[in-house]
Amino acid sequence: MTTRIERHHYDVVVIGAGGAGLRAAIEARLAGKRTAIISKSLFGKAHTVMAEGGAAAAMGNVNPRDNWQVHFRDTMRGGKFLNNYRMAELHAKEAPQRIWELETYGALFDRTKDGKISQRNFGGHEYPRLAHVGDRTGLELIRTLQQKIVSLQQEDKKEHGDYEARIKVFAETTITDLLLDSDRRIAGAFGYYRESGEFVLFEAPAVVLATGGVGRSYKVTSNSWEYTGDGHALALRAGATLINMEFLQFHPTGMVWPPSVKGILVTESVRGDGGVLRNSEGRRFMFDYVPDVFRKQYAETEEEADRWYTDPDNNRRPPELLPRDEVARAINAEVKAGRGSPAGGVYLDVSTRLSPEEIKRRLPSMYHQFKELADVDITKQPMEVGPTCHYVMGGVEVDPDTTAAVGNVQGLFAAGEVSGGMHGSNRLGGNSLSDLLVFGKRAGEHAAAYVDTLGTRPKVSTADVEAAVEQALAPLERKGGESPYRLQQDLQTVMGDLVGIIRRKSELEEALVRLAELRDRANRVSVAGGRRYNPGWHLALDLRNMLIVSECTARAALEREESRGGHTREDFPTMSPKWRTVNLVCSLDGDKVRLEHKPLPKMPPELMKLFDRAELAKYLTDEELAEFDALTAEAHAEEAAK
Amino acid sequence: MGNQDAPVKTGTTRHFRIWRGDESGGELVDYQVEVNEGEVVLDVIHRLQATQAPDLACRWNCKAGKCGSCSMEINGMPRLGCMTRMSTFDDNETVTITPLRTFPIIRDLVTDVSFNYEKARETPAFAPPPDLAPGEYRMQQVDVERSQEFRKCIECFLCQNTCHVIRDHEENKPAFSGPRFFIRAAELDMHPLDTRNDRKEYAQASQGLGYCNITKCCTEVCPEGIKITDNAIIPMKERVVDRRYDPLVWLGSKIFRRGQREAEQTARESAPVGTAHSHAGASHEPGAEAEAERGVHWGRQVPQPQAPAVDSRGRLPISEFTFDRPAAPSPFGEDVTFPMPPKDLNYAHPEQKD
Numbered sequence: 001m002t003t004r005i006e007r008h009h010y011d012v013v014v015i016g017a018g019g020a021g022l023r024a025a026i027e028a029r030l031a032g033k034r035t036a037i038i039s040k041s042l043f044g045k046a047h048t049v050m051a052e053g054g055a056a057a058a059m060g061n062v063n064p065r066d067n068w069q070v071h072f073r074d075t076m077r078g079g080k081f082l083n084n085y086r087m088a089e090l091h092a093k094e095a096p097q098r099i100w101e102l103e104t105y106g107a108l109f110d111r112t113k114d115g116k117i118s119q120r121n122f123g124g125h126e127y128p129r130l131a132h133v134g135d136r137t138g139l140e141l142i143r144t145l146q147q148k149i150v151s152l153q154q155e156d157k158k159e160h161g162d163y164e165a166r167i168k169v170f171a172e173t174t175i176t177d178l179l180l181d182s183d184r185r186i187a188g189a190f191g192y193y194r195e196s197g198e199f200v201l202f203e204a205p206a207v208v209l210a211t212g213g214v215g216r217s218y219k220v221t222s223n224s225w226e227y228t229g230d231g232h233a234l235a236l237r238a239g240a241t242l243i244n245m246e247f248l249q250f251h252p253t254g255m256v257w258p259p260s261v262k263g264i265l266v267t268e269s270v271r272g273d274g275g276v277l278r279n280s281e282g283r284r285f286m287f288d289y290v291p292d293v294f295r296k297q298y299a300e301t302e303e304e305a306d307r308w309y310t311d312p313d314n315n316r317r318p319p320e321l322l323p324r325d326e327v328a329r330a331i332n333a334e335v336k337a338g339r340g341s342p343a344g345g346v347y348l349d350v351s352t353r354l355s356p357e358e359i360k361r362r363l364p365s366m367y368h369q370f371k372e373l374a375d376v377d378i379t380k381q382p383m384e385v386g387p388t389c390h391y392v393m394g395g396v397e398v399d400p401d402t403t404a405a406v407g408n409v410q411g412l413f414a415a416g417e418v419s420g421g422m423h424g425s426n427r428l429g430g431n432s433l434s435d436l437l438v439f440g441k442r443a444g445e446h447a448a449a450y451v452d453t454l455g456t457r458p459k460v461s462t463a464d465v466e467a468a469v470e471q472a473l474a475p476l477e478r479k480g481g482e483s484p485y486r487l488q489q490d491l492q493t494v495m496g497d498l499v500g501i502i503r504r505k506s507e508l509e510e511a512l513v514r515l516a517e518l519r520d521r522a523n524r525v526s527v528a529g530g531r532r533y534n535p536g537w538h539l540a541l542d543l544r545n546m547l548i549v550s551e552c553t554a555r556a557a558l559e560r561e562e563s564r565g566g567h568t569r570e571d572f573p574t575m576s577p578k579w580r581t582v583n584l585v586c587s588l589d590g591d592k593v594r595l596e597h598k599p600l601p602k603m604p605p606e607l608m609k610l611f612d613r614a615e616l617a618k619y620l621t622d623e624e625l626a627e628f629d630a631l632t633a634e635a636h637a638e639e640a641a642k
Numbered sequence: 643m644g645n646q647d648a649p650v651k652t653g654t655t656r657h658f659r660i661w662r663g664d665e666s667g668g669e670l671v672d673y674q675v676e677v678n679e680g681e682v683v684l685d686v687i688h689r690l691q692a693t694q695a696p697d698l699a700c701r702w703n704c705k706a707g708k709c710g711s712c713s714m715e716i717n718g719m720p721r722l723g724c725m726t727r728m729s730t731f732d733d734n735e736t737v738t739i740t741p742l743r744t745f746p747i748i749r750d751l752v753t754d755v756s757f758n759y760e761k762a763r764e765t766p767a768f769a770p771p772p773d774l775a776p777g778e779y780r781m782q783q784v785d786v787e788r789s790q791e792f793r794k795c796i797e798c799f800l801c802q803n804t805c806h807v808i809r810d811h812e813e814n815k816p817a818f819s820g821p822r823f824f825i826r827a828a829e830l831d832m833h834p835l836d837t838r839n840d841r842k843e844y845a846q847a848s849q850g851l852g853y854c855n856i857t858k859c860c861t862e863v864c865p866e867g868i869k870i871t872d873n874a875i876i877p878m879k880e881r882v883v884d885r886r887y888d889p890l891v892w893l894g895s896k897i898f899r900r901g902q903r904e905a906e907q908t909a910r911e912s913a914p915v916g917t918a919h920s921h922a923g924a925s926h927e928p929g930a931e932a933e934a935e936r937g938v939h940w941g942r943q944v945p946q947p948q949a950p951a952v953d954s955r956g957r958l959p960i961s962e963f964t965f966d967r968p969a970a971p972s973p974f975g976e977d978v979t980f981p982m983p984p985k986d987l988n989y990a991h992p993e994q995k996d
Contacts, residue, residue, distance in 0.1 A: 041701070043759060044797055045709045059777075100776035106768030106833070108786045108793060115780030133790065139708065140793060151767030163763055171759075195748050224703040258680025260727075264706045365708070368867075372707060372725050373682070485692040529697030532664065533749040536696035 006200045010036040012447045013189050013202045015175050015231060016210030018046035020416025020436035022145035024208045027444025029152055029167045033451060036202055037169045040226045044146045047212055047224050051138030052267035053122055054130030056430035057095035061116040066127040068092040069610050075431060078124040078323050079424020080565045081580055081619040085603040086400035087422040091438050098437035099131050105148040107140055109133055121272040124323045124428040135267050135365050141433055173200065176541055177468040178207060178238040181458035186411030188460040190468040194538060197531025201465060205457050206447040209235060209396060209414040217546045218389035219496030222254055222265045228542040229549035231418035235396045236548060239408035242586040243420040244394035246556035247566035249427055250501045252327035254388025256345035261373045263388040266348060266366060268429045271320040273362050274309055274353035279339035279346050286319035289330035293618045294322060325426050325565050328387040332501055345386030351379055387501055393427055393566055395420035397585060402446040403439055407587065411450060415443035425565025475540035481526030484540040491518055491546060499554050504570050508558040515551050522547055552586040555595050559584055577621040605631050653678040658686065661740040664749045677728050684712050684723035699750035707865055710798030714751050715740045720800040720863045742803040758799050761819040765826050766844065769837040785834040792829035792874060794866045795822065801860035801870060807853045818850035821860035821870045828874035842878045851878060
């Protein structure tokens with residue numbers, strides 16, 4: 001049976017062709033490895049193109065006081081100290097280098113007056129830090145990496161006479177299973193070409209997961225159809241673990257009108273550039289929602305907030321620039337209190353502060369998007385916005401330095417949204433583009449290094465391939481079953497209604513019951529038509545992944561009895577220092593999701609010292625604080641001794 | 643349904659015709675489908691997939707006009723499905739959706755666009771300055787903006803689809819890269835730090851820039867509003883021509899330096915690419931040309947004449963011979979004949995009033 005399957009042999013297979021995947025592939029190829037890039041859609045269409053705001057990197061081009069320590073601090077603060085400190089540290093240190101590197105690939109960022117890369121303000125970042133290109137930074141990033149891959153292929157053509165000698169893009173190809181050998185080492189990946197429906201087997205000792213997020217399981221989402229949690233599910237089934245799955249970021253400002261574009265993002269830079277939020281009564285309500293932990297950094301009056309745009313050094317920032325979860329919760333509360341817009345959102349207005357020309361120059365694709373899609377002119381009227389499922393903080397548990405997946409598997413790496421830990425309980429805007437560059441590079445580098453350590457290559461077992469074929473063909477062979485579209489809709493409703501932005505114990509328990517029913521129904525789904533570019537079949541196969549990942553989210557959300565970042569429990573509305581020390585880890589036991597508590601890695605003293613005590617007191621347990629005090633006392637004593 | 647006193651306007655049923663089939667053939671299939679206020683064509687396709695046609699093949703990703711996946715022809719116009727609002731059609735108008743015509747069919751609305759990726763691969767990549775380390779790049783905003791316009795491209799390939807040079811002319815595909823890659827060449831040409839200085843010549847010699855007859859269809863269909871023709875193609879054509887064929891230089895050599903012409907001819911022949919001399923659009927009668935020059939308003943956007951690209955042996959590419967009419971296509975467009983009637987000239991004499 002397996003003899004008919006197309007086979008390829010590579011050193012490193014990168015699953016996912018967004019920013020993280022492409023950056024990983026570039027690095028693996030630069031390390032001399034034969035590299036395959038598996039792209040679920042066409043090359044260059046990845047969801048990364050949707051990132052608008054920019055890539056955060058402490059280059060200090062606009063405010064020279066910025067440095068990696070400040071960026072690290074902001075990231076930890078944004079993630080409510082649940083981040084893996086080492087990932088946040090590496091990210092803050094390496095991001096500038098990764099951005100500058102893009103310029104050597106041909107990227108054209110917006111410039112400062114002295115010709116350096118310009119940086120813009122963004123929610124949660126203390127200084128202007130986001131390298132950007134208007135509001136299409138993600139597109140620039142994808143195009144740049146895509147073109148760098150082409151340039152590597154041109155070098156290979158010169159050297160070997162074949163563009164695809166060392167790096168090949170498999171467009172419109174979906175991986176359904178990872179294959180392991182008997183020592184639980186990665187041996188290959190199995191999937192199908194969307195165009196033809198034919199199966200394909202990649203034999204490779206190292207796999208980098210860069211498949212992005214899980215948003216397609218939600219009713220209102222900014223994510224594209226590709227975001228079905230493939231990498232999360234592949235990792236689970238291969239024996240790896242997921243962490244932080246309860247933390248999902250709901251972007252505060254998604255379009256809520258017209259319905260066809262419900263969920264699509266309005267970039268945060270609209271607020272960074274002077275957009276204000278008002279409710280149906282015209283009140284600028286964000287002033288009412290500044291949490292105590294942020295009180296010191298945010299303006300208390302509209303006048304002070306207005307002055308900040310021109311004089312940020314002497315004024316505090318407007319509350320519209322609070323971290324995303326705070327803004328999302330505030331909007332949710334306003335709408336629930338009956339002060340929302342007709343379509344169930346609030347008003348975001350940039351027209352009162354900036355001239356039409358300035359709006360068009362600074363936010364060209366926003367202007368374009370609203371004009372084209374909604375027939376709304378943002379230079380003249382406010383937008384109607386509300387929270388939309390945007391990003392999953394949780395993902396594959398990885399070693400921070402090598403990005404190797406933790407768990408019962410070797411040769412598996414993960415980078416970008418599919419990996420967990422870096423962003424803690426909430427990601428700052430702009431940190432995802434830099435995340436995927438920093439850890440994409442690391443994943444490629446360490447996957448290549450791992451291949452070098454192998455004596456013999458792991459072998460794919462024929463039985464595994466046959467099982468994978470059978471699994472993939474099942475929905476086509478069943479007759480008279482349920483439609484996958486129907487099932488997806490039901491899943492989206494369950495997740496949206498019961499595991500959404502505000503959660504309760506009873507609803508989460510109900511969600512788990514409903515998800516079990518859905519999993520059962522999924523086994524009976526059948527699809528019409530053949531194997532050739534059949535979206536119904538593709539969806540049926542994706543559903544398997546969506547269901548298992550949704551269950552992880554629901555279980556972890558039920559377990560974590562506190563509210564923090566992207567996880568809000570109505571029945572536990574505050575942050576608990578005790579829960580800050582715990583990561584919830586999901587793994588698969590047969591086909592059951594197992595949930596375990598695992599202590600959070602402890603931040604070393606030199607990083608701890610970057611924060612002041614008053615801030616730490618909001619997050620740490622008494623014991624941790626006592627340790628911190630001992631540490632500072634020690635430092636004082638040392639200084640006194642000198 | 644639909645006639646109740648619901649607060650929200652309920653959907654209407656609309657007639658859609660969608661091409662279904664594969665490379666062996668297919669046909670337009672009729673569907674009656676519900677359409678709600680504020681929806682776009684792609685929403686309707688999704689509704690069809692979820693209800694009547696679960697295996698209807700159609701590409702899409704972002705649904706926000708940013709990824710360029712859902713390219714299709716809607717009532718014959720190349721468009722993005724996600725950017726075509728249903729409100730732009732009349733209530734009883736039939737909406738006909740067909741796949742991109744220029745590329746081979748895979749199934750239904752999905753076509754094989756690999757042509758574009760092959761052309762992308764042939765276009766020489768950015769050549770970074772060897773003496774600048776990462777972090778040392780300095781550029782002015784005004785200088786990067788010109789290239790940034792072209793970097794807005796979302797690669798929907800609607801321009802490639804609509805371009806007559808390859809639409810229905812499979813034979814031109816090997817020699818012609820298309821508007822998408824002309825703007826790529828222009829982008830690199832205008833990149834402040836790109837170290838290659840032959841982007842225009844490359845476009846002319848290897849990308850088939852000369853085939854373009856500036857009908858501006860590509861600009862018209864671009865969902866990003868990139869001025870493909872005006873800002874990329876015409877400036878490249880003009881400057882390629884400037885270097886190789888400047889009418890004044892030519893005139894001078896003809897009048898004053900007849901003796902040197904043979905030497906110049908030899909020099910021309912040894913030049914690397916596309917040096918064939920063009921006779922298109924000019925009479926070559928010195929008096930008449932000088933006259934014409936004085937009377938012509940040079941600021942207007944009329945394409946410069948130019949030579950067709952030739953290969954390394956100085957011959958026309960083979961596709962010229964398979965073209966459906968004798969000789970090369972006119973650089974001014976097939977629908978322009980010379981002399982042009984005076985009323986079509988974009989010129990008013992300063993002293994004449996009408």
